Amino acid sequence: MTATIETSAAVRRSAELEELIRLRPARFRVLTGDRPTGALHLGHYFGTLHNRVRLQRLGVELLVIIADYQVLTDRDVADRLDVHVRDLVLDYLAVGIDPQRATIFTHSAVAALNQLLLPFLSLVSVSELSRNPTVKDEIAHSRQAAVSGLMFTYPAHQAADILFCKANLVPIGQDQLPHLELTRTIARRFNDRYGALLPEPDALLSPAPLLLGTDGSKMSKSRGNAISLSATADETARLIRGAKTDSQRHISYAPEARPEVASLVLMAALCTGRDPHEVAETIGSGGAAALKRTVTDAVNDFLAPLRTRRAALAADPGYLRGILREGNERANALAETTLDEVRSAMGTRY
Structure with missing residues (x-):
């Protein structure tokens, strides 16, 4: 019952946000992205990609993370990672994401982002991490011989992905609401403990159409x-x-x-x-x-x-590398600024 109420509230809030985006798109910074584990497909396009392009065209600032570190949460080896990263960039550009207006970057290239994980982990308990539905589902479908410690940091790491750039809007499906709530919890606890610094990002829910795979199961x-x-x-x-x-x-x-x-x-x-x-x-x-x-x-x-x-x-791999290089530079600048502010708030600037 509680989950239904929370979902209904999120749906109402999303409708309000859509109106605010229409009126004042520059108020919003969106963080979204994908793990580079394989080719993007039609389900991804109609589920998320076309919405990213829509938000960009409306004038919303868009940051797209290629979460290469997170590939290791549910598998022992990050196989063909460089190829998958390149293919993601190709797909993003092909569907209409404009690298002059959006920041496309890789998780592993932004060191300051990953440094935020430690203070954020101090703000959540082991039980909160272990009962997160995302973690439970990933563990159930894990490709690893044994579940790694990285799996349990997954929600906090995603919180760092969102909060390093102070994103205030995250397009997600209803199944991801518990994860975003943990991000909001981390931001709120940090602000209560060290002073108001981090936004509590809102969920932007979109009715993603359900396309099954050609075998009748979930498209994957x-x-x-x-x-x-x-x-x-x-x-x-x-x-x-x-x-x-x-x-x-x-x-x-x-x-x-x-x-x-x-x-x-x-x-x-x-x-x-x-x-x-x-x-x-x-x-x-x-x-x-x-x-x-x-x-x-x-x-x-x-x-x-x-x-x-x-x-x-x-046909122009140098151009693709340049897109990532510029995106990584922009993301690093944002992350360094936020990390410096976090250190100042915590009294760890020596």
Whole structure:
């Protein structure tokens, strides 16, 4: 019951924030990002990436963290990390994130950010960290032979990611509300103990559409069931041809009764800007084959300009390195300022 009340309050607050963003976007600084664990896919695009571009276009300051250190929270080795980082930068630029208006940076390159972890850890208990839903879920799905100590610092480390730049807005899904609440708790406790310095960031909830993977389960980088933004037209067609549907010939949009079919219909609708019920009605009794043809055409048409931009960007690796270098420099400047203020507040400037 309490969780429902908290979620309802967050939804109301998000609606208020959207109006404030429309009126005064320069008041807001957003921190968002991804772990470099594999290719971003359509679920990422419609879930988060397009919202980042929207906020940027509205005039909100955007910081995008590539959380390379956090790859190690649930796996023993950070495999092909350099390739995944490069691919994230490519995807960000291809979807429309403007490096002249946004700061794209890597976690490991900002030493002052990571130094904030120690004082922040002193403000939370072991029990608070261990009962965090994010930690519980990551432990349950961990790829490590044994859970590392880094896993338990995960929520505090993410708090440092948000607070080092004094972000006051974090776009998240409802499942991430408990984590952001811990960030707010850390900021509040620091301010109570050492003086008002850190903002308590708000959650910006957006109704992210649920796109299933081609096997009917959660779309995931690691399950081979996702249509990545970097996929070719032929790869996309092959994945959609193999997508799970059901035995009913008539196509309808019924997410609860026919989740796999509904996800494919929704995918086509999102890519064409149409209502999913309209898409389903157009296909009608055409069956799964017609549905998959419709989805394939819609996805490939939607991704075509993105693929063109991505290919052009990939041909200039020096430009990509420059984007990260400049982003890391900007992030370091912010982190050094905040760390200096934290040291001053704590009396540790010697």
